[in-house]
Amino acid sequence: MHFLSSLAALLSVLIVGGQGVYAQSVAIGLEAAQKGDFALALGEWQPLADQGDADAQFYVGVLHFNGYGVTQDRNAAEKWYRLAAEQGLARAQFNLGVMFFNGYGVVQNYSEAGKWYRLSAQQGEAQAQNNLGYMYWKGEGVQQDYLEAMTYFRLSAAQGHGQAQFSLGWMYWKGEGVVQDDVFAHMWFSIAESQGHDEGKKNRIGVEMTMTANDIAKAQLLVRDCVALNFKGC
Numbered sequence: 500m501h502f503l504s505s506l507a508a509l510l511s512v513l514i515v516g517g518q519g520v521y522a523q524s525v526a527i528g529l530e531a532a533q534k535g536d537f538a539l540a541l542g543e544w545q546p547l548a549d550q551g552d553a554d555a556q557f558y559v560g561v562l563h564f565n566g567y568g569v570t571q572d573r574n575a576a577e578k579w580y581r582l583a584a585e586q587g588l589a590r591a592q593f594n595l596g597v598m599f600f601n602g603y604g605v606v607q608n609y610s611e612a613g614k615w616y617r618l619s620a621q622q623g624e625a626q627a628q629n630n631l632g633y634m635y636w637k638g639e640g641v642q643q644d645y646l647e648a649m650t651y652f653r654l655s656a657a658q659g660h661g662q663a664q665f666s667l668g669w670m671y672w673k674g675e676g677v678v679q680d681d682v683f684a685h686m687w688f689s690i691a692e693s694q695g696h697d698e699g700k701k702n703r704i705g706v707e708m709t710m711t712a713n714d715i716a717k718a719q720l721l722v723r724d725c726v727a728l729n730f731k732g733c
Contacts, residue, residue, distance in 0.1 A: 525554050532558075537568025548579060556583035557591045564594075564603075573604025584615060592619035593627045600630070600640075609640025620651060628655035629663040636666065636675075645676025656687070657730045661694030664730075668699065672706055681710050685718035686733070690725060 528543035541562055547555035560579030563572045577598055583591035596615035599608045613634055619627035632651030635644045649670060655663035668687030671680045684706050691699030707715060725733035 525552070525558070528555070528558060532567070537562060541568050548582075551582075551586075553583040553586040553588040553591065556580075556586075557588055557594075560591065560594065573598070577604050584618070587618075587622075589619045589622040589624040589627070592616075592622075593624050593630075596627065596630065609634065613640040620654070623654075623658075625655045625658035625660045625663070628652075628658075629660050629666070632663060632666065636670075645670065649676045656690075656733070659694065659730055661691050661696040661699070664694065665691035665696050665699045665702075668702060668706075672702065681706050682714050682718045682721065685710065685715065686721040686725065689718065689722045690730070690733075693722075693726075 524543045524547055528540040531537070531539035531543065541559065544555040544558045544562075548559045556579045560576045560583065561567070562569055563579060564576035565571065577595070580591045580595045580598070584595045592615045596612045596619065597603070598605050598612075599615065600612035601607065613631065616627045616631040616634070620631050628651045632648045632655060634640050635651065636648035637643065641647075649667070652663045652666050652670070656667055664687050668684045668691060670676055671687060672684035673679065677683075685703060688699045688703035688706060692703055693699075710718075721733070
């Protein structure tokens with residue numbers, strides 16, 4: 500199952516590129532939502548959304564999807580996400596992809612999900628890169644392609660996405676799209692574990708069962724190097 504960018508995860512987001520009263524009103528809405536005053540948040544965002552502000556449209560979609568301050572209405576959420584997504588807002592494109600992948604308020608459609616994930620991923624959205632990588636890995640909505648899966652997982656992992664890092668570990672462990680390599684599998688599982696990924700720890704222990712002490716030491720050195728590089732070029 501793929502998950503949406505939630506309001507809680509976005510409350511600290513700084514709206515970049517906004518100007519004047521629009522940006523101020525969006526920020527006021529975020530502050531209100533952070534305090535649980537969703538009625539005030541909606542009051543700030545709805546007029547802007549009606550006027551075509553993509554950030555406001557996205558946040559109105561979040562409120563409708565979750566039923567914050569309004570009756571939960573995923574059809575309305577899809578409408579507002581789409582309006583923002585069509586203006587190029589990456590996180591709206593991502594959330595729309597999640598809705599189509601899971602069938603939330605829409606007919607489940609992997610091809611449509613992949614379309615929106617791709618648009619979001621092209622803008623650097625780590626969650627979209629991870630989810631698109633998953634679709635290529637499993638062949639859902641696209642032709643199965645391990646190399647494409649690795650490409651998107653690497654892009655996402657380089658931004659610190661724990662699930663993408665875990666998936667890279669698995670692909671190295673099983674030799675999917677790459678030459679099987681326990682050292683790199685251990686490295687990625689360890690990095691995912693450090694991000695709080697429970698399965699990363701489980702699989703790191705699992706791969707160690709067939710590794711030499713020397714190979715484990717190599718993997719640990721790779722982890723240190725990768726973290727020092729902030730996950731870039733690992």
